[in-house]
Amino acid sequence: MNPVNYLYLAALLFTIGAAGVLIRRNTIVLFMCVELMLNACNLAFVAFSRMHGNLDGQIIAFFTMVVAAAEVVVGLAIIVSLFRTRHSASVDDASLMKL
Amino acid sequence: MENLIALLVAAPLLGAAVLLCGGRRLDRAGHWLGTLLAAASFGIGAALFADMLGRGADDRTMRQHLYSWIPVEGFQADIAFQLDQLSMTFVLLISGVGTLIHVYSIGYMEHDERRRRFFGYLNLFLAAMLLLVLADNYLLLYVGWEGVGLASYLLIGFWQHKPSAATAAKKAFLVNRVGDMGLSIAIMLMFTTFGTFAFRPVLASAGETSEGMLTAIGLMLLLAACGKSAQVPLQSWLGDAMEGPTPVSALIHAATMVTAGVYLIVRSGAIFNGAPDAQLVTAIVGAVTLLFGAVVGCAKDDIKKALAGSTMSQIGYMVLAAGLGPIGYVFAIMHLVTHGFFKAGLFLGAGSVMHGMNDEVDMRKYGGLRRYMPVTFVTFGLGYLAIIGFPGLSGFFSKDRIIEAAFAKGGTEGWILGSVALLGAAITAFYMTRVMLMTFFGEKRWQPAPDADAAADVEPSAGHRPGEMPHPHESPKSMTVPMIVLAFGSVFAGGFFAIGDRFLNWLEPVTGYEHGHPPVSALTVTLATMAVLAVGVAIAWAMYGRRPVPVTAPRGSLLTRAARRDLLQDDFNHVVLVRGGEHLTRSLVYVDHSLVDGVVNGTAASVGGLSGRLRKLQNGYARSYAVSMFGGTAILIAATLLMRAV
């Protein structure tokens, strides 16, 4: 098997995640999709690391995880406070940006 | 002496300025000041005339150069005067008749609260008219030309509160403007051809250019002359111009301004001499107008409009004569001068009659006035005899010569033009006799003055009350004296000029003269004229002298009805020019609003609409934005791949 397949898998997962972001309205699910995308990237990095024979890709994946953790913390906090004020977890309800 | 020329113009100009800007303080003395300055102009003119007579025939042209008016590269227009025999003739006529009419107006306008302004306008007219005949180049002539147009506008519309007067004034100015277009194009042609438009160089080198160019210039000058001198097809304003006070009709629309066209043609003789086609057109225009005016004159019941038709017709004679070339120029001017006398006299007489008849102008409501207004009757009668060409009086000499010259033109056109002139003489005799009979003979057909509703349409010069029967009376001295003086002119001027060819010798150095050879002898022409004259008078007598004149006009034949409406020219103008113009402007207003502005507003609206659409993309949904972001990323990747592939 060609390890490039990992990359294809990563691309597929990334696309699925992105599509999820576009389709779902629930902020929590939406967030999960973002996580999925990040994980897909990590997979790609790990695969690259193996291809190139150095650990830099893994380091990047590691950092990505840390940042994702931070992001999840803040993001979920935002969701909670959003839900408190709006009694809804739908992103479409937060549409005050329109003109 | 040359330096006095400017004073000829300056005196009445000063009068106009003082009277128009002076305010009410001058109300009491204004008319005397105006008259005095007009007389001063005449006095200066007479002095210059005396000086001119003292010189040799070739040395009579005086010039005065004041300053360079428009100094622009390649373009020299000067304020400069040229006084030769032709100008001198006009100066004396204008300032002489002008002064008489100033005097007459003192009495005629006595009751008008705006008399000061009237005199101001009259002075303005004199200044402009003198400038016209004294200018030494066409551009300065143009200034005078428009100046008299302005004065005419102001004087026709003097009683501005009457809508008819205001409309008539506007019409006169506009029709004249069409003619002015001709004059300005003629000047432009001269400028491109000769590089100048001063009389001397242009006329001296007229022969050096092509006949086509001369014809073009000549036709344009003729257009100008048609406008000013009320020749067909630009004649329609003259009848309406009778809305003005009667002295104005006498001075401007009979004796002087309307003859400016003849002056222009005669002055530009050198150009016309080189352009036979233009000459022929001029003669034809004159002949057509001659008949046109005469026919209109036959049908009008309004005494002033009948006289206006006659004026048109008589100027037609002059233009015809001018169109004949050197054989006719002198006689055109001679007829112009005699006409100035008798037509002014006739108008003043008409004014006097109106003055005595509660400003009634309808001849059908006159009748039997000879006993009540003897002086008016006599002077008007002498003018009448002069205009129809009664042997021995002015008109006889001048008109006879024109008819002779028309025949002398030679060929078929000579015969046609001569016959038309002869026919015109018969019609003249007819309509003038009609005027005479309806006004002074027959029984009284007087009507009470119109009631207050209609009073607005009547000249308010005399303080009469509505519903009152007229009490015809002789006019005051200030009015009768000018009439008497003019009557003298009507009687003797022609003979004085013609006997011994005085006038011919006087003008010949300027206009040139060549003796024509009429196919028939001069005596035959004279006799024929006498014969048609008698016929005309006889028919008029049969129609208006033998039987009573009905107070209301009979329906009349088709021709009569058409002639009453100025041979339908106004109707034509109305339908074609006024209506057409209205439609044109209205549709253009629409076009401007919807099309020109619409394109711009449409662009603005479509930009706005597009923005509105684009704004809808901005729906506030984060997911929508995410889609565009995502799509954008996809496009970027595609672009990168494509670039790599390429």
Add this chain to the structure above:
Amino acid sequence: MDFPLLTVTAAVPAAGAVLTAAVPAARRTAAKWLALLFSLATLALAGLVAARFDPGGERYQLTESHAWIADFGVRYELGVDGIGVALIGLTALLVPFVIAAGWKDADPLETRSPRWRPTQGFFALILLVEAMVIISFEATDVFLFYIFFEAMLIPMYFLIGGFGDRAHAGTDEKAAAQRSYAAVKFLLYNLAGGLIMLAAVIGLYVVAGNFSLQEITAARAAGTLDMATNTERLLFLGFFFAFAVKAPLWPLHTWLPNAMGEATAPVAVLITAVVDKVGTFAMLRFCLGLFPEASKWATPVVLVLALVSIVYGALLAVGQRDIKRLIAYASISHFGFIILGIFAMTSQGQSGATLYMVNHGLSTAALMLVAGFLISRRGSRLIADYGGVQKVAPVLAGTFLIGGLATLSLPGLAPFVSEFLVLVGTFSRYPVAGIVATLGIVLAALYTLVLYQRTMTGPVKEEVRRMPDLRPRELLVVAPLIALLIGLGVYPKPLTEIVNPAVEHTMSDVKQKDPKPEVAVGSENGEAGQ
């Protein structure tokens, strides 16, 4: 270094604007007098400029030059030729009249609020416009010119939109909507023109490497600066478009009737007599000076557009029901004449066009200001609301008539001289265009006399029966204008003397010679002229 007269001439009204704006709310009469004083001081300075200008001397005189934005070769360069002197004179002359005529225009806007100072604002804006217009006439640096050409839109926008005509048929809201429509239209049209010009200005820099009018003209004359034909044409079009909007030339004219209709009469005078002149002036100075070949290339189209403007403007003027819009369309017709004269490329045409700019300023000012006085009395701009005014207010009617006669170019009044020069100049090169343009003479008589007849003559309308005649202040505004119209009509030599050398320079820029007359009688004519 010499005294910077030109800078001072432009700076004085600018300083006046600042000081007028700073006058406290309670002292608004003082603000008016202050503004008038500064405008008169500007007039005196303009007189000094004219006096120091030597018609026989250098092309550009009283020049000043300082580095400004060195990186882009932008310099603060001023200098005047005869045309500039004439137009600076016109501007400085008209503004005092505008201020005096608009003495009470801002009064209806006054409220008790101490912060809101419309009077001060009105007069300060007028002075600001004057300063900008003057510096536009002086600038010989293209970029400097461009900045002020555009900047003057801002005060004009506020003058039109903020101080509109109170005489309005509709409701207040409708009037306000129309005013703001007119102001926005004015701004957008001119901004669009200006943007295109900006592109051309940048393009010019790319091609020429600097913005100096004198250097570029000299380089072009010497042949050291070659422009590709297409480049030159595009740059010309960019400049011309902006000036044609400003001038305004058909079909870019529709902002003018709106702006002039909605603005008060003095502001309308400011628009048409002063601000619009920058457009025609710039055509003469920049289009012809910088792009002579392209100007010749565009001449046929420009002439046709000018002719359309003349006839179309006049016909539309006949069809108007609003006095001020009528005058606006008449102005469009007159601008057609000016542009015709400029692009006929004969010395008569260009001298005529320059004189026309001055004379049109005077005649329109006279007519428009009197119309403004008339409108302020009756509170209506519709012609149909008047009638018989001549009977109750003869002086007003008389001045109106003289203004109208000037508009129709009656000989003896100043506009005749310029109009005839334009016609002759055009005719000698393009006879057909000359003949079509003479149609404008007839149409001008038509719209003027129709206007006069409908408003001034006929039976006195009930609403105008109590109309007062001109007041002394108003007469004081109109009388000098009329005197000037007559004076320059009879003796235009002082003006032509200043203008002629500048026209010769422009003619040599475009390398054109007057057509020679067919029959040479010039020497004899010269003799007759002595």
Add this chain to the structure above:
Amino acid sequence: MSAVAAAASATSTGEAVQFWILGTVAVIGALATILMKKAVHSALSLAGTMIILAVFYLANGAYFLGVVQVIVYTGAIMMLFLFVVMLVGVTAADSLKETIKGQRWLAVLCGLGFGILLIAGIGNASLQHFNGLGRANSAGHVEGLAQLIFTRYVFAFEVTGALLITAAVGAMVLTHRERTERAATQRELSERRVREGVQLPPLPAPGVYARHNAVDVPGLLPDGTPSELTVSKTLRARGQVRDVSGEALADLKALERRSAERLGREEASK
């Protein structure tokens, strides 16, 4: 493909089998994540996918990351998700009906396009050489990572630390609600109740004691209809009030039937 290159890029058959099986499951999990109506299900599917990814990390020689993935992601982050889901309402199911016009089509289009492009890009890239991590892990895998993190990436590491602290503080700030006014005392509350006069006595209790043992069941009014007042405000807002009025009747019916059965049987036995 040359034999050498094939050898370098080849992996063991076991790994291939594992990839194909687990890869398929991962994709299914991902799809389930975005297609499940309930957030809880999505979270669980995602957790599954992540565990599979951890296995892949291990397979790719990233042992440390594989473990971290399980501990941090699946263990911590996903639990955080579940907590929040619980806070927001476990049972609240999303409607999958699209409300923005054309959004779904655009999303699918973009997704397809993007995916195809991505895959095409990968296919286009020349990624044939597989070096393996043998040399990199020569000094021990974790040591190797540590060496990199504390040398080359030390600044990034420090910044990440700062980021984490900031995130923690941010989360607290976001979720913490400052009291802007003093809490009303019991006395004030009762006084307000009296003043408003709407509901003087305490709110009625939910129907916990009567039929059910959960607080989301409303108490029944005398006529048998459920009273909303008896249920907590939060549940009402979420729409999680359970209607059990029908249940009671059904129970009654069942009771009657059973009794009838028994009676009938008794009758039958008679």
